[in-house]
Amino acid sequence: MKKVKVNELKPNMILAETILGKGGRILLSTGIKLNEALINKIKETGKKSIYIEEDKHEIKMEGIAESNGEKIHFGSQVDIEEHLNIELMQKVEDDFEEVANTVKNGILNLNLSEEEIVKNTGDVTEFIKNNFNSNYAYIFRSIMTIRDVDEYLYRHSVNVAVLSFLLAKWLGYNDEKLNKILYAGLLHDIGKLKVDQNVLNKPGKLTAEEFEIVKKHALYTYKILEDFRSLDKEILYGATFHHEKLDGSGYPFGLKDNKIPEFARIIAIADIFDAMTSNRVYHNKKSPFLVLEMFSTNSFGKLDPRIVYIFLQRFVEYYIGSEVILNNGKKAKIVRINFTEITKPLLLDENGDFIDMSKERDVKIDDFYVKELENFDK
């Protein structure tokens, strides 16, 4: 790693630090190979010097390999410049920010009338359907990016609505039901506006009493939305039951299995995933695979396995072809997803050897290498 003046940056240098853009959002991640456009983005931040890697070369791996007697074609390598669409990534970020602002000013605000809240929720619903209907990998990436903690509730509500919308779409929901789940996602935590904000935003672990206070938000959501005569009951229940668990261990009512409506089961998955990947300011960047693994193990018996599976499958699809760094220090490429154990894909390492993570269970993916964004336009 060495420090280089920004005006001496050259294409093909590898970034060795994360560059933050406006509002503390990640503009460029460690490991990205620079090109002219990216260098200009760095110049726009006003930074004078940055760290780059000294001796990292890309792994060139393409051709045909054999695993268990089966031939597998893998990656015709295309340079990241052709895949990385920094403008598109920025657009997705900007769209998220725009929606979060509307949610803050026009939806999650109890000084507004029911008519205003319902109308604005409808507008945001249309916006999400039009703008978050493709480029899923950019959306996932944006959802997994560091947040400004003060604005957590607004951005969280948008993330949950967008993830719920995508899940519902992949489950084959029609337009009317997509609208309803978007309403429920956007409004699911409206009850938090009635919870003591000091408890809600307390840094660190909550005491048992404090947790009981926070849990009340689900009932408050019910009480607020129940009065909204124009809202469909499916929206009301989808929002209210988002903390119920299949094994009956959830709240506010401890509902079990199919007593929990599918809307609420979808929102629960979106909610937990977003909560797990947020507040990461104090943590090192986690591999999405680690997050997915934690997500799938922790959710066992509590979340709808069919919906969790669809979520994991769709998520992981966007990472085929990505180059990763393993916990043994080796570089490898994800060549195939293992559908029985979605977080343990088949890899090809830099020596041309296959590593089946479902068999070699000590191998873990530590992080993504240079080409994290390669598959973004799939």
Ligand SMILES: [Fe+2]
């Ligand atoms: Fe909640």
Ligand SMILES: [Fe+2]
């Ligand atoms: Fe939530």
